[in-house]
Amino acid sequence: MSPAHALRALQAVAGRELAKYLRQYGRLLSSLVRPSLWLIVFAAGFQNVFGVAIVPPYETYISYREYIVPGLVGMVLLFNGMQSSLAMVYDREMGMMRLLLTAPLPRAWLLFCKLAAGTLLSVLQAYAFLAIAWLFDAGIPFAGWLTAMPAIVLGGMMLGALGLLLSVYVRQLENFAGTMNFVIFPMFFVSSALYPLWKLRESGAEAVWQLARLNPFTHAVEAIRHALYGRFDGIAYAVVGASLVAFFALAARGYDPQRGLGRRAPPA
Amino acid sequence: MAEADAAPLLAVSGLRKCYGSRTALDGVTLAVGRGEFVALLGPNGAGKSTLFQVLSGLFVADAGQVEVAGCDMQRAPVPALARTGIVFQQPTLDLDLTVLANLRFHARLHGLAPAHAQARIDAELARQGLAERAREPARALSGGNRRKVELARALVHEPALLLLDEPTVGLDPAARRHLLEQVHGLCAERGLGVLWATHLVDEAEAADRVVVLHHGRVRYAGPPAGLRAEAGAAALADAFLALTAPAP
Numbered sequence: 345m346s347p348a349h350a351l352r353a354l355q356a357v358a359g360r361e362l363a364k365y366l367r368q369y370g371r372l373l374s375s376l377v378r379p380s381l382w383l384i385v386f387a388a389g390f391q392n393v394f395g396v397a398i399v400p401p402y403e404t405y406i407s408y409r410e411y412i413v414p415g416l417v418g419m420v421l422l423f424n425g426m427q428s429s430l431a432m433v434y435d436r437e438m439g440m441m442r443l444l445l446t447a448p449l450p451r452a453w454l455l456f457c458k459l460a461a462g463t464l465l466s467v468l469q470a471y472a473f474l475a476i477a478w479l480f481d482a483g484i485p486f487a488g489w490l491t492a493m494p495a496i497v498l499g500g501m502m503l504g505a506l507g508l509l510l511s512v513y514v515r516q517l518e519n520f521a522g523t524m525n526f527v528i529f530p531m532f533f534v535s536s537a538l539y540p541l542w543k544l545r546e547s548g549a550e551a552v553w554q555l556a557r558l559n560p561f562t563h564a565v566e567a568i569r570h571a572l573y574g575r576f577d578g579i580a581y582a583v584v585g586a587s588l589v590a591f592f593a594l595a596a597r598g599y600d601p602q603r604g605l606g607r608r609a610p611p612a
Numbered sequence: 613m614a615e616a617d618a619a620p621l622l623a624v625s626g627l628r629k630c631y632g633s634r635t636a637l638d639g640v641t642l643a644v645g646r647g648e649f650v651a652l653l654g655p656n657g658a659g660k661s662t663l664f665q666v667l668s669g670l671f672v673a674d675a676g677q678v679e680v681a682g683c684d685m686q687r688a689p690v691p692a693l694a695r696t697g698i699v700f701q702q703p704t705l706d707l708d709l710t711v712l713a714n715l716r717f718h719a720r721l722h723g724l725a726p727a728h729a730q731a732r733i734d735a736e737l738a739r740q741g742l743a744e745r746a747r748e749p750a751r752a753l754s755g756g757n758r759r760k761v762e763l764a765r766a767l768v769h770e771p772a773l774l775l776l777d778e779p780t781v782g783l784d785p786a787a788r789r790h791l792l793e794q795v796h797g798l799c800a801e802r803g804l805g806v807l808w809a810t811h812l813v814d815e816a817e818a819a820d821r822v823v824v825l826h827h828g829r830v831r832y833a834g835p836p837a838g839l840r841a842e843a844g845a846a847a848l849a850d851a852f853l854a855l856t857a858p859a860p
Contacts, residue, residue, distance in 0.1 A: 345690065349723030356720035364708065439704040446668050447721035448694035 345449055353449055354457045361461035375424065375469045379416040380476050387412055399540050401575040410483040414569035415537025418561060420473050421466045421500045426528055428462030429507030433514050445599070452596045459504045459592065466500035488572035495571040499564035502584045505591035512598030535562040560587035619682070620645045621773045621805035627676035629662055636662040637673065638828040644773065644805040649796055651816035652809040654825035655856050660809045661701065663825065664777040668698050681772050694722065697766035701777040705758055707751040711742065714750055715765050722769040729768070736764035756787030763794065773805045774798065780815065813849040826856045
């Protein structure tokens, strides 16, 4: 595989995903409406219910709206990661996946192209949401838009790789609702997206607190939270990076014709 | 009829593939030479689709070997796939993209430089009589024209071997005949080796060789006339039916 060939394939896959996304106005809109509703309605409703103590990276008391912005950026990345997974399953059902997987390139690179394309969409949506948060005066410093980029990209890749992995096992589009219930909601709610982890512990939900600490989504959110204020959370980056490598390796194994999909009977 | 080279473009030997207790391919051996049109005939469920999945590198066989122009599909899939053009049974165009965008997508996946890719796309679309429709969405094309685009796409990177898996499914008789003639023409003009899977016996009449696959095994491999002679039938369809009839 020459570098030029590898880049052309990346351009082909990313260009197709971007072109499709820009044509899907409903998807574009819903990707922003969902976190915006949480930011505007949910945060307003719970403004005085959740008292947020001063925890790193915050140096003073902050509004609940400001607290949940990183979690909602994570939500954007999580939903788009799953949406990319849905697109993989759709491509498999529609036959486009065969075209991709019979290209003369290493299978892992083709999957990486898919992952990079999905991450590009995730990052664009995350920044569109940050712009909405700015419009509603959520209090995120402008400098944070820049310093958070590595965390947003890494988080987007990790959740995209999880989506790739799920697409190995979700065989049909109609099974996707189950994925929503079993992956998106537990990952989102059992995390620090909506409440600091100490709140879970304080409430006595020890098991939930432990699960939330182990949840890679928590670490993606915390990496973004710290980065938005110019802080670096090394543990969060390490967990997100290790999860990315593990999810991608498992997905690549699943798409390997010698180990994964090729061992199953072809569709009739 | 073209003369096949000594070294075949596609050499399949002893291919075996099982799904649990079900044997889909049982020691399949076949070859396609340069400029040769080989029809792979088999009733539904004969193992044609599994064979194509293995030949296109999507699946790996449990045993046996697939070589394309001397490259082992399992050990060196990248050069083997670079020499292979594939028309899948299932439509694989992105209907939301234009014809041109579909072909550019494929050309980029094969690493063609932009100027060369455009020249190849123009040439193949012109050959199919679709140059005027390059900027239309694929969705706007008829089934026959979509197949022509898929054939053009499979040829953009100038493969040595062309695999077509039941390419005439869903086409009207005129479109079927056109596609068949086009592919025969490619064998003669470009020396392309072609493996054309079908269950429609008339599509195998003009083939250089016929390979009959039944229950995952090769039941016959040779010229169509030989199949007729072997089965003692005047028509190829009768010979095929006799060979694949259920045991009494």
